[in-house]
Amino acid sequence: MNSNDTLIPYIGVVTDIRIDTPDVKTFRVESPEGGKLFEHMPGQCAMLSIPGVGEAMFSITSSPTNKEFMEFSIKKCGCLTNWLHAMDVGQMITVRGPYGNAFPVETELKGKDLLFIAGGIGLAPLRSVINYVRDKRENYGDIQVIYGSRSKDDLVDYKEILDEWMTDDGVHVNLTIDNAQEGWDGHVGFVPNYVKELNPSTSKTVLVCGPPIMIKFTLAGLKELGFTETQVYTTMELRMKCGVGKCGRCNIGNKYVCKDGPVFRFDQLDELPDEY
C-alpha cells in the first residue's frame, strides 16, 4: 500500500537472506508484487520495522543501479536486529524511505579519484557508492578500497569483493584484518595504520565509514598524510524515529542527522557541537 504520509510505511517482503559474518546478514527486500519498493541514491537509508518489535534506520547497501531489489546489511546488536536475524525468507517487514542526503555522486565526486576506507559493518553504506561508481565507470577516476575487519570471518561482502571488485580494472582493493589468522595471508593490522602504510595520493577524495574510534584515528592519519577535511566524507549514526527531521531525536547543533545527513563532510562536522 503506498503511503500518503511519510510516516506510513510500505510493506516489503524478504526474498533472500545471506549470511555474511557471524553477526551480519544481508537481507534482500522487494515489493510483494516484485521489484523495488522505491528508488534511492547511494548513502540514503530506510526505516525498517517489525510492528510490535521496533523500528530503526538502516543504510541501503545495494546500489541504485540494481534495478531488481534493495539490500540491507544488518548487524545483530539490539531488539529489532535480533528479531530480523531470526526471521526466514518470505517474512514481510515494513519499509519507509528513502531518507537522508546521499553521497554527492553526481556533483562533487564526479571525475575524482576515489578512496573508500571502511571498517567492519561500515562497508555497508559505502558498498552502495562503490557499486554505483563501478556501474557508471566513465564518470569517475580510479577507485581504491581499503577495508578491514576484526578477522577474516568478519569481512562483510567478502565474496563480492573477491569475485567482482578485485577482478575489476581500475578498482584496487586492499584488505586487512586486526590479528593474524590461519588461512589468511593478506595484510594484518588496523585500518588507520594500514592507510598510513599505503600512503594514498592526496589528490583522492575519501569516503570513510566504520566504528567511531576507527574514523577518528583514520582521519588523524589522513591529516598527517596531507589530506584536508574538505576532501573527506563520512556517515553519522544517531537514534532516529521519524526519519524526516521533525521528531527532534537526531538533532545535533542545527542539523538533523536523518535529514541533513547522514552523509557529512568533515569540515561540516566540525561546526557541530561536540556532543558525539
Added chain:
Amino acid sequence: MLRISANKLDSLFEAVAAKQTLYIPADRNDGEAEYKKYETGMKLTSRLNTLRSAKDFFFPQTEDIVEFKMDGKKIEINDIRQECEDFVIFGVRACDARSFTILDKVYLSEPVDSFYKNRRDHGTVVTLACDRPAETCFCQTFGIDPTAPEGDCACWSDGSYYYFKANTAKGQTFLDSISDLLEDGDDTAELDKVIAKTKAVMSKLPLAGLSTENFGGDKLDEYFSSDKWTELSESCLGCGTCTFVCPTCQCYDIKDFNTGNGIKRYRCWDSCMYSDFTKMAHGNPRLTQLERFRQRFMHKLVYFPANNNGEFGCVGCGRCLSKCPISMNIVKVMKALEEK
C-alpha cells in the same frame, strides 16, 4: 472592525457551536483553565491563559498513525486516519497563536506532516488580546504584541464589547458566518484606552527588559561550552513538565502498542529531557542531565533560529515559569548565559 456586546457573547458561542465544534478556554474546578468543547452555559475563563497550550489541537499528545495486522509472515496495513471535522478555537492568546507559526515551520516543511496539516486546515483560530498580563509574561521579548494577536481572526475586549477583525480568508469566513450577530465596531475609543493601559502594564512587567539580542544561530560555540550549564542543570529532575506545557516544544516518539487485535503504531509527545531520548544500541551521546538540559535550551535559543531565519523557539508564555517543579525556566537560562 465588527463588534458584539459583551452580554451577548453567549449567543455568539451558540451560533458558532451550532455549525461546527467550538472550543473555549473555561474554568476547571481546581482553579486552572483548560480548553473545553463548548456546551450551552459554559463561560469564558477569567484566567489569563490555559494550563495546557493550544498546540494540543494540532499536535495532540497521542495520535494514531497506522494499524498493522500480523498473520504469520504477513503484515497488513490499515490506514486509520480520519478526515478531521472543522473546528474553531476561541480565545487563543497572542503567545499561543505565535506558537502555531513556529510549529508550522517544522511540520509543514517538506515532507509535510499530513496529520498536522489535516488539523491545521480544519481549524479556525480566533485569538483574544490580553488586558491583564501576568508577572510571568515575556512575549514582548520575542516580538509578540499581546494587544495585537495573530490568528485567523483577532478579538479584543474593552469590558462592554468584543471587537473582531479578520486576518485571513478563513477568519473572514468565520466572521461572515456570524455576521448577523455583529454590528459596526469602528468606534474604538474605549478599546484604545484599554489597550493603552495594557501597554503601560507591559512596560512595567518584571521581565520587560529581557531581550534576545545576545541569542541566535551564531552563538553556538559560545553558549554550548559555557560553564553555566552545571549550575543551571544541577537541580533539574528530568521530568518533562516544561516540554509538555510548552506551546512550541515539538519532539515526538513513535511507539507500537499491542491492542490484542493487532499492533497500533502511534506517536506521542516526548521530551529531550528524558534519559532515554538519545539512547542507542551502542551508547548514549547525552549521558547526564546537563547535556539534555543544555540541548533543550540550545535548540530554542540557537539551533531553531539558525534554521528558521532568526525565529526563536519560545513565545514567552510563561508556563515553564509557573509549572517547573523546581522553578528552573528559560528566563533563568537566558540571564545566566548572558552574564559574562
Added chain:
Amino acid sequence: MQKAMIEKAKQLLADGTVNRVIGWKRGEFAYDITPALFENAEELEKDFVFDDFTAANVSKYLVKESRKEGKVLAFLKPCDTYSLNQLTKEHRVDRENIYVIGIPGGPKLDIEKIKAKGITGVLSVKNEDFTLKIETLYGEETMPYYEAVLDKCASCKSKMHVTYDELMGEEGEVLESSRFDMVEKLENMSSQERYDFWRSELSKCIRCNACRNVCPACTCENCVFDNPKSGIDNKAPADSFEENLFHIIRAFHVAGRCTDCGECSRVCPQHIPLHLLNRKFIKDINALYGEYQAGADTTSRAPLNDYTTDDCEASVVHERGVE
C-alpha cells in the same frame, strides 16, 4: 532564620566540615525557588533564601550528592528528615557524607492557591499577622494566610526532626493530623462515585513524570516505566485504562516506603491529589500490619518487606472486596 542559616553554612564551609551546601536559591519572583548547590560564602550571601516558599524537599538530591567527594550540608525541614531516614535505610545515600541541620518546618505557601483566587501579576508576598499582603501589578491584594497554605502543610503529621547533626530553632513533636480525613471521605463513597472522582482527576495527567522524578522513594536507576521490556513504557496514555495504571503502579511500588512528604502533589502541574493514593496505602498498611511511619527511624523493616507470623491473612482481600 534565613540569616542565621547563611551564617551557619558559611561557618561550616570555612572550618572545612563541609565543602558544599544544598539549599534554596532565589528566583525571578517571590515564589520561584530553585533547589541549588552553594559552594562558597559569596554564593550563599547572594542567592540563598529560606522563606514561606521554600517548600521543596531536597533529600532526593542527596542520593547523588552524598556519593561525591567531601561532606555536603543539607538543611532539612521535619518532613524532609523522614525522607532522608528512609533513603538511609535503603542504602541510597551515604549518611556519613551528609551534615544535616534540622530547620523549622512549614507551613509553606502555595502560589497556585493565591493565583486561584484571581490574584494575578504577583510581585511580592508578605505575611502580616496571618494576613497575606500581596503586591501585584494591579495594586495590592490581601487574603487570609491560612487559605494559601500548601495542602501538605495543612495536614502536617510531625514537627519533629527524626535525624539531624545539629538543630536550629526549637524541636517539635509528632502531631495528630487530619491527613486521613479525605481518604476516609473517599472510602465512604460508593464505588461508582470513587471511580468517577479518580477518573476525572487522573484523566488530567499529562505523563510528565514530575511526581516520579521528585519522589524520594523513587530512586530506581532504570525505572520500570522507562524499560521497553516491561510493556508499560508507553510514555503517553495509549488508552484511557493506562492513564490510571501509571499512578496506581507507582503507588504500589512506593507503598510502605512512602513517608508522605507530599512533594508529588505539590509538583503536579495539573493539581492531581496524588498523595491521596499514597495515604490510602498508608492507612491500609496501618490497619493491616500495625501503625507504621516510614522514615521515622533507620532500622525497622518496612511492613511490606518483612514477614511476621501475625501478618494479616490473604483472606483479608476477600473480606474487604468490592461491593
